[in-house]
Every structure is written in C-alpha cells, then in structure tokens.
Amino acid sequence: xxxxxxxxxxxxxxxxxxxxxxxxxxxxxxxxxxxxxxxxxxxxxxxxxxxxxxxxxxxxxxxxxxxxxxxxxxxxxxxxxxxxxxxxxxxxxxxxxxxxxxxxxxxxxxxxxxxxxxxxxxxxxxxxxxxxxxxxxxxxxxxxxxxxxxxxxxxxxxxxxxxxxxxxxxxxxxxxxxxxxxxxxxxxxxxxxxxxxxxxxxxxxxxxxxxxxxxxxxxxxxxxxxxxxxxxxxxxxxxxxxxxxxxxxxxxxxxxxxxxxxxxxxxxxxxxxxxxxxxxxxxxxxxxxxxxxxxxxxxxxxxxxxxxxxxxxxxxxxxxxxxxxxxxxxxxxxxx
Amino acid sequence: xxxxxxxxxxxxxxxxxxxxxxxxxxxxxxxxxxxxxxxxxxxxxxxxxxxxxxxxxxxxxxxxxxxxxxxxxxxxxxxxxxxxxxxxxxxxxxxxxxxxxxxxxxxxxxxxxxxxxxxxxxxxxxxxxxxxxxxxxxxxxxxxxxxxxxxxxxxxxxxxxxxxxxxxxxxxxxxxxxxxxxxxxxxxxxxxxxxxxxxxxxxxxxxxxxxxxxxxxxxxxxxxxxxxxxxxxxxxxxxxxxxxxxxxxxxxxxxxxxxxxxxxxxxxxxxxxxxxxxxxxxxxxxxxxxxxxxxxxxxxxxxxxxxxxxxxxxxxxxxxxxxxxxxxxxxxxxxx
Numbered sequence: 075x076x077x078x079x080x081x082x083x084x085x086x087x088x089x090x091x092x093x094x095x096x097x098x099x100x101x102x103x104x105x106x107x108x109x110x111x112x113x114x115x116x117x118x119x120x121x122x123x124x125x126x127x128x129x130x131x132x133x134x135x136x137x138x139x140x141x142x143x144x145x146x147x148x149x150x151x152x153x154x155x156x157x158x159x160x161x162x163x164x165x166x167x168x169x170x171x172x173x174x175x176x177x178x179x180x181x182x183x184x185x186x187x188x189x190x191x192x193x194x195x196x197x198x199x200x201x202x203x204x205x206x207x208x209x210x211x212x213x214x215x216x217x218x219x220x221x222x223x224x225x226x227x228x229x230x231x232x233x234x235x236x237x238x239x240x241x242x243x244x245x246x247x248x249x250x251x252x253x254x255x256x257x258x259x260x261x262x263x264x265x266x267x268x269x270x271x272x273x274x275x276x277x278x279x280x281x282x283x284x285x286x287x288x289x290x291x292x293x294x295x296x297x298x299x300x301x302x303x304x305x306x307x308x309x310x311x312x313x314x315x316x317x318x319x320x321x322x323x324x325x326x327x328x329x330x331x332x333x334x335x336x337x338x339x340x341x342x343x344x345x346x347x348x349x350x351x352x353x354x355x356x357x358x359x360x361x362x363x364x365x366x367x368x369x370x371x372x373x374x375x376x377x378x379x380x381x382x383x384x385x386x387x388x389x390x391x392x393x394x395x396x397x398x399x400x401x402x403x404x405x406x407x408x409x410x
Numbered sequence: 411x412x413x414x415x416x417x418x419x420x421x422x423x424x425x426x427x428x429x430x431x432x433x434x435x436x437x438x439x440x441x442x443x444x445x446x447x448x449x450x451x452x453x454x455x456x457x458x459x460x461x462x463x464x465x466x467x468x469x470x471x472x473x474x475x476x477x478x479x480x481x482x483x484x485x486x487x488x489x490x491x492x493x494x495x496x497x498x499x500x501x502x503x504x505x506x507x508x509x510x511x512x513x514x515x516x517x518x519x520x521x522x523x524x525x526x527x528x529x530x531x532x533x534x535x536x537x538x539x540x541x542x543x544x545x546x547x548x549x550x551x552x553x554x555x556x557x558x559x560x561x562x563x564x565x566x567x568x569x570x571x572x573x574x575x576x577x578x579x580x581x582x583x584x585x586x587x588x589x590x591x592x593x594x595x596x597x598x599x600x601x602x603x604x605x606x607x608x609x610x611x612x613x614x615x616x617x618x619x620x621x622x623x624x625x626x627x628x629x630x631x632x633x634x635x636x637x638x639x640x641x642x643x644x645x646x647x648x649x650x651x652x653x654x655x656x657x658x659x660x661x662x663x664x665x666x667x668x669x670x671x672x673x674x675x676x677x678x679x680x681x682x683x684x685x686x687x688x689x690x691x692x693x694x695x696x697x698x699x700x701x702x703x704x705x706x707x708x709x710x711x712x713x714x715x716x717x718x719x720x721x722x723x724x725x726x727x728x729x730x731x732x733x734x735x736x737x738x739x740x741x742x743x744x745x746x
Contacts, residue, residue: 147513151498154693158494162487165515174529176480177513179501193510329694357490358665363694 086126095122145382146176146194148187148204155354156324156369157205160223163375164203171383173200182264184208194218201382207266219385221378225268226393232385234378235269236369237395242276244400245321245349245367250284252347252407254319257281257288258309260331261323262302265295269393270323273351273367277321289317302327303334310338315346325350328364332405348405362403370396422462431458481718482512482530484523484540491690492660492705493541496559499711500539507719509536518600520544530554537718543602555721557714561604562729568721570714571605572705573731578612580736581657581685581703586620588683588743590655593617593624594645596667597659598638601631605729606659609687609703613657625653638663639670646674651682661686664700668741684741698739706732 088106092099095118104111105119122128145168152158165175176199180186187208194202201219226233242259249257259277263270274292281288291305309316315335322328328350332342340346343365353368355361362368373396381394402408424442428435431454440447441455458464481504488494501511512535516522523544530538537555550556562569578595585593595613599606610628617624627641645652651671658664664686668678676682679701689704691697698704709732717730738744 144512152488152494152501153498153691155491155494158488158491158497161494161497161513162489162515165488165513166517169514175513177483177497177501177511178505179498181502326694333695355489358662358699359669 086128088128090126091119091122091128094126095119142198142200143172144174144176144199145379146178146190146199146202146204148178148180148190148202148206150180150182150205150207152179154326155357156352159354159371160205160375163371164378167375167379171379173379173383180206182207191220194220201385203378203382207264207268219382221382223374223378224270225266232381233269233393234374234381235393235395236367236374236398238269238272239276239279240395241351241367241369241398242273242278242321243280244276244398245273245351246277246280246284246286246288248349248365248400248406248408249319249321249347250280250286252319254317254347255286256317257286257319257321258317259288259290259292259321259323260302260306260327261290261292262298262327263294263323267294269395270351273321273323303330306331306334310335310340313339315340318346320346320348322348322350325352325354325363325366328366328405332364343405343407343410347407349400350405353399353401362401364404365402365406365409366400368399368401370398373397422464424464426462427455427458427464430462431455478534478536479508480510480512480535481715482514482526482535482538482540484514484516484526484538484542486516486518486541486543488515490662491693492688495690495707496541496711499707500714503708503711503715507715509715509719516542518543524550527556530556537721539714539718543600543604555718557718559710559714560606561602564729568717569605569729570710570717571729571731572703572710572734574605574608574734575612575615576731577687577703577705577734578609578614578657579616580612580734581609581687582613582616582620582622582624584685584701584736584742584744585655585657585683586616586622588655590653590683591622592653593622593655593657594653595624595626595628595657595659596638596642596663597626597628598634598663599630599659603630605731606687609657609659639666642667642670646671646676649675651676654682656682656684658684658686661688661690661699661702664702664741668700678741679743679746683743685736686741689735689737698737700740701738701742701745702736704735704737706734709733 088099088102092102097115097118101111101115102119105116147161147164149157149161152161168175178190180190187206203221205223206225220231222231222233224235246257259274261274274290278288291302293302320331322331328348332348335342335346342348348364350364350366353362353366356363377394424435424438428438433451433454437447437451438455441452483497483500485493485497488497504511514526516526523542527550539557541559542561556567558567558569560571595610597610610626614624627638629638656667658667664684668684671678671682678684684700686700686702689698689702692699713730
C-alpha cells in the first residue's frame, strides 16, 4: 500500500539517470555506491545525476551495506500515552521483521536529537524512525535512512502521520451533525510546526464548507499548554461558554477543557460538545478519554517500519497520511 | 548505595575461592573465564568452587568481554503507564551511561520472553533488564548479566523493586490514621507471583499490628481483572459497602473501584477511602489518579542500570527494595 502511494512521486529515479546517461541501471548503482567503473561511464552518470537533479537515495544504500538489524527509535518521551503506544507498536513491528528497536529518549531537546541522529550515522543502526522537534533535520546528512512521524521535511525524508487535515474536517463535520452552531478550535504545541498543526486548518475548512461560524485559540511555544486556559476562561461569561462545539488538538487538552468547563457548572455534552484527537484508551478505565479522532497507530507503525526497512532508490520520499476514524465517548451528544 | 546493600550478602565470592584454593584472585578469574592455567591450579580452583558452592557470576564475565554497549529491556507492554514510565527512565539512564537500550516487547508471553532472552545470550547485548512473567527464568543460562524488576529469582539474579511490603504497610497505616475501621485489600495479577504480591501481606501485617479488622479479595490468573468486580459488588448492600478503607494493588484498580462505588452512590472519600499503588501521574490532568503509594521510578531505573552495568564478582545477587512514599490525591479524607 505504501509503495503504491510512493510510486506516484515525480522525483527522478535511478532508472531516469540510467536512461539519461545511456548506461545500465547496474552502472548507475555502482557509481552511486562508489564501486569502480570506467572513467567515461562514471562521468556520464555523474553529469546525468546533476542534470536531472537526482538525489542519491541513501535510505536504500544504508540498508544494503553493513546491516546491523537495528533501527533507532527517537521519541521525545514515553510519559505521553500517544508516544508510549506508538513506541510499543513500532517495537513490535520491528521485532516481527527480526529487527531490534534501539530506543532513544530525547526529552524534546534538539541537541539530544542531533546526538541521537549522529549515533545513527556512525553506521551503528540500519535506519532511524524519529518523532522529532529538531529545527533543521536537513543539517543531518542522509547516510542512513530516516523516516519521520508527524513531521514532514518535504522532498527528502519520508513522513508517516495520521491524516491530520482530514481528522480536523471530520471533527467539524461531526460537531455540525450533532447540532453545534458556534465552533471553536483549541490547539497548543511547540514553536516548530508539525503535521499535527494541520488539524486546525482541516477543522476550519470543514466549518467554512458547512457555513458554520468558528473561532480558534491556537498557541505555540513556551507556556502555551497553561496559557491557553486563561484564554478559555475569558470566553466563559455568567456560567455560559461562547461556543457549543470544541475540537481540541489532543485528547489531554480535551480532558482538561472538560474539567475546566465542569468547574464553571457548564454541562458536557448537553451545553458544550468536545472532540479530541489521538484516541489512546485510558489504561485504568479501558475507555476512550473523550469523543475523539482516533489515530491508526498500528498502521502508522507498520508503515514507518516498512518505509525504513524497504527503502528503495526508485521510491521517492513521501508524506504518508493514514486514515483516521471518529469515536463517540462521552463528550458528544451521540454518546448520550 | 546499591553496592553497600549488595556487599552484605553471605554468598561466597571469588576472593573466598582464591583463599580456599590457596591461589591468587587472577588464577581464579582465569579458570572461571576458561583461560588456560596449569592443571594443578585448575583442579584446586575447581574443587574450591565445589566445596564453597560458589556460583560463577557471569553477570560480570559477560560485561567484560565482547562489549556491545547495548542493554536489552524486556517489557510486557508500553500500554500500561507504569511500564511506559519505567522504560522511559531506564532508557534515559542507559543513555547517560553511553549505553543503548534495545527495547523488546513481550506481551506477557513466556515464549516471547524466552526468545528475547536467547537473543541476549547470543552475545548481542551486554546485559538484560527484564520485567518478566517467564515461569522459569532459571532455564535461561547466565552467559550475560540479567537484572529483573519486580520479580525475584532468589540467589541468582539481582532484582530491583519498590519496597512493596512496606508500601502495603504504609497504606494500612494511613487508612487507620484517617479513621478507617474495616479494611480491605484488593489485588489481581497473573498466576506467577512477583514482588508486587508482597503488597497484600504488608497491608495485612500493619492491620494486625494496629488491631484493625481486615479482609482481602485477591485473584490471580485468567480473568481475575474482571472477576474481582463481581466479588466487590457482592459486598455492596443497600447502597453501603462492607468496608470503609480499601488498599488496591494498583492505581488502575483503584480508579475502577472508585467508579464502581460511585455508580452505587457510595461517596469517596467520605464513606469509603481508597489508596492505590504505583503513583503514575495522569498525562491528561497532570494529577495522581488517586491517593497512592508512589514507586521511586527514577531510583529503580538507576539501580537496575547500575546493577547490570557494574555487575562484579564480589557482589552477590540481591533483592533491592527501594523506598516508597504516600501521596494524598482525592480518594482519602486527607485530600478534603
């Protein structure tokens, strides 16, 4: 499935280079992998590479030499349930492929991320799957294949995510269907934007399509996770909230907003309906924490592992968005 | 700190063997590591080993040869927040020591656990830290150092855990202090008992000391996680519960019991007080899920890593119980 999506890319391939240079695919491969070939052939291949703007795909090269059967997993932390579940799924997928998962915890620290990526480059892993907040992953050379999750570096590194934009749309569609007339998007996050920041635009897109009024409170960086609650409080007047439908960028935020509204005596879902994003089941209760857009975790993990293990020079980097689903779980009227 | 505890063990050491055999420590080391020495010396060392019942400590041996700077972490799953937080702490500790964490998810499956341990034995990791339900870890040979968490195989493999027995006592002491007169212990778990099963006995011990009546509902194996709720329901009569203080073996159980009692209109903590065990902060709310006995996760991780990296022939395997603390968080009267 991944491959079908990937093949559609317009990036030049090794085959294009071979055609342009008038040599066999094997000759191109030798030049790329620095295996000696005649000087004339070498020059022809190199000028074809320059002419086409072909970018040597080291994802493939890294995997084919010096195999260690290890893949590094860069995660910000396992204290966020989404990261914990994702790491679980990635590790199990790698193990099924007889690969080992080397877990690296970066604590959202770009320096730690760089250090972990450099470790990978020292040829000690066959690939890296990274959930990263690194400001400039482009500085990292591509001597080993890297696949990112939830953050796309266009044209270079394949990215796997849930279909964040569609998820935002779906949340708006559901809230409208459930009778909401005045919608709100709430989001916080780091300064560096990622795929998750498409949830807001998706939501707004569907609001416009439906002709329903909406607003958004979206904060990034620093203390955005706490500052947003002051902004929400400002919209509560005389025990009523300015909006009757809220889409929160993450389930943890939805849970906190739920608690805040209840403190002010506002009924959820009777007066205000809330939809979150992630869909990680609460271990203690075995239930979804709120009505939510569920990320296809197992599918995302499998796709990321497939991309890093089966990297191939004919497959250009893509942004692979996997389908989301909506579940009703307590904070919307369809759960009454 | 670990070492001080470890040194107290009465197990024979390599030094004892050297003294008994009348040879140098180096000679004992050579024999153990199968480095050729004169036949007479070899015989003397081997008979001293037999006489003293000295168990060759391969934890040390494994670490000193063929270093890979990798340690395997065997975890049942990362969907349980305790395992996720513990894995986070273990990985960060290993990284601080310039070691890599190879994560292996076993899904509570003994066959998967055995397979993962065998991978370790193929000399591809320097040590293993395992949270395991393997029915017989003794079947695994000790060619590499193993440290277990929460499950002790006496006399052979060092085990790190929170002070489960003391934690149980502390819970009982708190409930009594907060005015409870009729106490209940609730526990479920797999058939194979581990260190966590000392929480119940610790609780009962403190109840007896305090002269307070208590009962226990403790189920193991199969569907114990669901079956226990039927037994709890049987103790609810006319909107009242038979007990006024409950100690639950884990926070997830405490949360579920809280929900169940509230369904029957029973007030927590006014009518019934509940204390759980684990103390993992809820990511969504940033709060403890209930009043609880907190495991010292960072300390446990550091101790396990120290034990596996600094395994030394003079340090015999121990059961290292690290101190727990009580926090009040909503389900006991001290949080009112």
